[in-house]
Amino acid sequence: MILHRPGLPKNELWIVKNFRSGSSIQSPFFIPAFPAIAAPLSHSKDPLRSDRKPPVRQFVSIFLSLTVCLGFGFENSPKPGKVSPPENHWAFKMPVADERSIDELVDAKLAEANLTAVPTASREVLIRRTFHVITGLLPTPEEKAKWLTDTRPDWLAHLADDLLDRPTFGERWGRHWLDVARYADTRGAALPDNEDFPHAFTYRDWVIRSLNESLPYDQFLHRQIAADLMKLPREELAALGFLTVGRAYQGGQNHLVIADRIDVATRSTMGLTVACARCHDHKTDPIPTADYYALFGVFNSSLVPKKLPVIAEPSQEPGAVAYRAELEKKAMAVHNHVKECDPGYQTPDDILDFNLPGGTKINQTQRGKFRQLVGAVTRLQATSPFAIPRAMVLREKPQPFNPRIHERGNPGAQGEPVPRAFLSILREKDEHFTQGSGRLEFAHRLTDDRNPLTPRVWANRVWMHLTGSPLVSSPGDFGPQTEQPLQLKLLDHLALFLKNNGWSTKELIKHIITSETFQRSSRSTAELQEKDPANFYYARANRQRKDLEAWRDSALQVSGRLVHKMGGKPFKLDQAPYEGRRTVYAKTRRGFLPSIMRAFDFPGSEEALMKRTTTTTPTQALYLMNSPFLHGEARAIARRNPSIRTIYQTVLQRDPTDSEAEAAKAWLARARSSRTSGAWDYGYLQKGSLEFKPLPRFENGQWRGEQELPDQTLGWLSWTSQGGHPETDKHAALKWTAIESGKINLSGNFIAASDKGNGLIARIMRPNGEILGEWTLQPTEGVPTSLENIEVKAGDELWFIADSRDNAAFASFHWAPKISDNKGVISDAQSDFAGPGLPPLAQLAQALLLSNEFFYID
C-alpha cells in the first residue's frame, strides 16, 4: 500500500531486495550501482553474522532493511506480461527432497554456524512440554508418574500417540486453525441488533472434529472451500464456515465480503496476499489484478442461502419442544409487527423467512423495531442449546459470475473481462476453471502436485505451534518479499513428509516431536546467548508462555473445575458464575472482546491472523491479581487442598522446597484467616445490643444484605470505602482489630451527607460498651472524629458506629477513619477497604497460579 515514494533509484531497491531474499539477482532493473554497500553486507542474510556486525555496519543494514519496509520506489514496478515473474523465488519452486532427517538438517546448520546444541531436556520437562503442545493442558500427577517410569526407549512416540488420540488435541489445534480462519461467533461491525452468527459454532466443532478424526490436511482444505460441491454426509457442510464466518460490512458491500473470502482462502492456505491485488497489480508479488478478479469470479459465483441447511435431527426432549414454541412465538411477533405496519403483508410459509418483499410499507422507526424483533429470534437461536444446528454454507449461483476487473478496486469502474482461474504464477497460461464457479477446482488446485506453497505453509505452521517459532517468520506471507528461510531444507523436508504421509497432520506432529531438536532443553548458554539470542538455529528449545487458552484451561484443570464437554453453543467467558469449559468454546464477539481476551492477545477476528503477538502488560497482571475468576479458581484449589504442600503439588505439580515451604508458612501466618481480607470488618449492631453482626454480601464495592438495596431484612444497611448507611433500628458498624499492642491515634471526618432527614450520631467505642467519643450531627454537618492516645492490646477491637437517630431516611454518611501511631498510619478504612478475603491458602494458590513457573513451558 505504501507505494509511491519516489526518490531512491530503483536499482538500489533491487539490490536490497535481493540481498534480503538471498536469491540471485534477476531483475532487469538491476544495475550494480552500489557495490561498496552491497559487498560488505552480502553475507548478512546469515542472522548470526548480522547480529555480530560492528555498529556502523549494523546501522547501514537496518537502514537498508528499512528502505524495503518503508516501501521506497515501486513507482515503476514490473508490469505483468512484460516481465517474467520471479520463478526463482524460493517459495515458488517445488520442495526438494533431502534424505537427511530433521536433526541432521538442523545439526548441519549448527555446524556451519559453529554452534553447540544444548542437551536434551529432562523427562519431566518433556512430558509437560508434549502435553502442552498437543493438548494445551497439563499432565495429571498420575499421568506424569506413569510416563516418568515408562522404560520403553521410544516412550515419547507412545506419549505422542496417546495424546494425539485424545479429543483435547482437536480442541488445542482447532483453536490454532480458528485464528487463521478469523473465526467469530458474531458478524462484528456496527450491527448490534442482529450481530450473532447463531450457527458459527457448527464450523468450530467441525474443525475440532476433523482434526481429531485425522482428516487429511488436503481434504481438510477441500471441504472448507467446496464441501457443497463434493459428495459428503450433510454434517460436513459445516466446513464451509471457513468462507462464511467473516465479518460483515456496512451496507453489505458484497465486493468486500468476497475480498475477505479470497483473502482467507489464499493467505491462510498458500501464504499469498492475493487480496492486495484488488485495487492494483500486486506491488511486490507476481499477482496481477487479473488474478484477483479471476478469483473474484470464483467466489462471487456463490451465495449464502437465505435458509441454512439443517445438519442434525431436531431433538424431541421437552426443552427442545419448548424451544420451538418460543421460537415460533418470537418469529410471529415479527410478522405481526410488519402486518401492523402494512396490512397488505402476507406471512410467508416459512415463518423464519424475514426477507420483506419489495414495496412493503414500513418506515424507519418501524423498521428499527422490526430489526429488534428479528434480533430476538436470532439471539434465541444463538443461545438456546436446543436450536437445530445448521451449516453456514455457500451455494452456487445458477449461473457462474463472469468477472471483470474493477479499476482501482472500485466496483463502479468495470474494466477488462477475465476468465475464472487459479493464480497465474502457479498455472499454465490457458488453464482456466471449467466446472461451474470453479470453486472445487480452486480447492483441488491448492493441494495438487503443482502447488509448492500449501504443504510448506502448513508445515511451517505445525513447526511453529510445536517449537514456538516458525521457520518462515511470516507464516502468512511466502511471497517474494519474504526471504528464503535459513532452514529451507528442513521446511521442504517437513512439507514432503506431510505429502508423503497422506497429508496427515498427526503424523507430522509426531515426526517433529520425536526429533532431538524438539527435545532439547530450553536453557540457553552464554555462547548461544551471544551468537543466536533469537534462536534461529534451534540449538535449544524456545521457552513458551501459555496463551490465554492454555493458562485458563490449565488453571481450571488444577482447580478441578475443568469440564470436558465438547462442542455446542459458545459460553460467555467473562460472566459469573464462570463456566469450566475449555476456552475454545468461549464466545468471540468480533470487535467486542471482553477484557480478558483483549488483555491476553486473543485475536480480534477481523481478518485472518497468522501468528499471535505475545505481549506482557500490567493489564494482564491486573486481571490475574484482581479478577473474580482467578479468585474463584484459587478458592477452589484451597478447598480441595488442606496444606501448603498439597497446593504446590496441585498447581506446580511438585513439592515445595524447604525454603519455599518456610517462606509460605511465614507469609500465611501473617495473612491470617478473617472474614474480610484486612483489619476491618463491615457490619451492624441491633439497637440496644452489643453484638457485632457482619453484613453478609459483597457486591460492586459494597457490603450489604443479601439482596440489592434495600434488603428485605437489613434494608439500606451498607458500607463502602467512603462510608455507609444505617437503618432505623440498626447502627452501621465498622470493626477494626489491632494487630499489635500500643497507643494509637484516630482521625477522620464524619459527614452527614444529605440535606434532609434528622442527622446522625457518630460513635467510637469498645465492644464492652465503653464509649471513646461521640458526635451528634445535623444534616450536611461534618465533624473531625479525632481521638488520641487510645490504648489497645493485640486482638482488641474498636467499633465505629453510625446511629440514625431513629430515622434512617436520608441517613447516608461519609466516614473513612484512619488509625495511626507515632510511626505513621497503620490502617486507613478507605484504602484498606476490601471485599471478602481470600483465605490464606487461596492466596497461596493464587500466587502459584500467577507464577512464571505455571505460565511458562520449558
Add this chain to the structure above:
Amino acid sequence: MSGHHSFGHGGFVTSRRDFLQRCGMGLGALAVPSLGGQSISPLAPRRPQTAGKAKAVIHLFMNGGPSQVDTFDPKPELTKYHNKKIPLELKTERPTGVALGSPFKFQKHGESGIEISELFPNIAKSADELCVIRSMHADVPNHEPSLLLMNCGDSRLSRPSVGSWVTYGLGTENQNLPGFVTMCPGGYPVSRTQNWQSGFLPAAYQGTYVDTKTTDPRKLIDHVTPTHLSRKRQRDQLDFLRQLNEEHAKERNYDSDLEARLESFELAYRMQLEATDAFDVSLEPKYIRELYGDNLQGRQMLITRRLVERGVRFVQVWHGAGQPWDNHDDLEKNHRRLARECDQAIGALLIDLKQRGMLDETLVLWGGEFGRTPVVEMPKEGTNAGKINGRDHNHYGFTTWMAGGGVKGGHVHGATDDFGFQAVKDKVHVHDLHATMLHQLGFDHEKLTYRYSGRDFRLTDVHGDVVHDLLA
C-alpha cells in the same frame, strides 16, 4: 506516586525479533538504546523521527457532525438566501431544500478577530490559540465510513486508529497508565470500538475505553481495584510471588521475558493507585473543578488534563454515546443544548493547559466526522420527525480546529463557498489532517509504517500532504 516516567521498559514485551521485523517507524525509533536486551517494550517512550513539537494529543470528538455554518464558519450570504434556493446543488445523505440561515450570532474574538458563534463563548476566550480549518472535506456523507476515516484513515477496512499509530510510534510516558485512552460517557459512539481499534498493530496499542458517566474513579479501568485483599496483604502476596519468580528465573538465564513478567506485577500494583488517582477529579482544588464545571463534560475534560499531565500519549474524548451532534431536526435547540454542555469544559481545558504551560506540547483537535448542510433537510418518511428545521450530513466542507502542539494560533485556514457547503480554498482532506498531526508529533507520515500481511501500511495509506500553512 512520583512517576511521570517509565519504570524502565520491562513491563511490556513482545519478542524482539517479531517487533523488529515489523516495525518501520524509522531510525529514531529503532535507535532506542534499550534495544540491547532480548525484548523491546511496545509502550516504552520512543523518540520520533524528528523533534516533534507536540508530545501528546487530545482529540475532542463532536460525534454526529456539528454544523460549521453555526459555529466557526460564518456565512452572511447564506442568511441572505434564507428560505430561498441557493444556486448550488450537492447530493448528501437525504433530500435537502432551501437555505437555512444560521440562527446564531457571530462575533470577532481575541486579537486575531476570529469569528465564532454565540454557541461557544468560553472556547472563544482562547480564540488566539485556535487554528481553525474551514476547508475540511471527507469522502461520503454517512456516519460510519466518515467516523472510520477520521479515526483510522480508511472508511471501509479495518485499520489501526490514529491513537494506535501514535502510541505505536511514540510509546507512552507513563507506564503506570494506558498510553491511549478513549472516553465516551454512557456507552459507545457509532461504529463503537472500531474507532479506537489497533487493527493489525499489536493489541497493546488499542485505546482503553472508559465510560466517564461512571463517577467512581476506581471503576473506570477493569480490575484496577483489589477488593479481595487489602493493599498490605496484596503486597505480601506479591512479595511471595516475586520470590518464587526470582527463584524460577535464577535457573533460567538469559530470559528477559521472565524478568519482564515479574516486573509487570509491580507495575500493576502501582497502577492500582495511580490510575485511580488520575481519574479522581475530587483531588483537584475547588476553583479548578469550578472552572471546568461540575458536570459530566467538566469531569471528563478535567480527567483529560490529568491524564495528559501524567504522560498519557493520546486522549480521545467523545461528546456522548451514539451521535449527539447529528441534528437532522431542531438544529437550533439541539446545537444550543450540546454547546452548552461542552463549551465551559472545553474552554476551561484550553485555559488550564495554557496556564500550566502544557498547551505548547499538547495538540488539541476539535471536530466531528463531517459537518452539516447549509440547506435545510426535507422530511422523508421515517427519517426525521417531519420538521423542517435541521441540517443533513455534509462531507463536502466542514470545520475543525486545532490548538497548541505547534500550530498557528489565531489563524483561519481555507474557506468554503459563499454558503458554506463545500470547501473551495486551500482544501484539507482528512488524510492531510492526519499527515499534519503526525508531522507535529515528529513523524513523516509516509515513514511511520507497519509491515502486515505482506505490505507496509501507514495511517494515510497512499494519500496525505502536510499542511504547512497550519504550523507556527
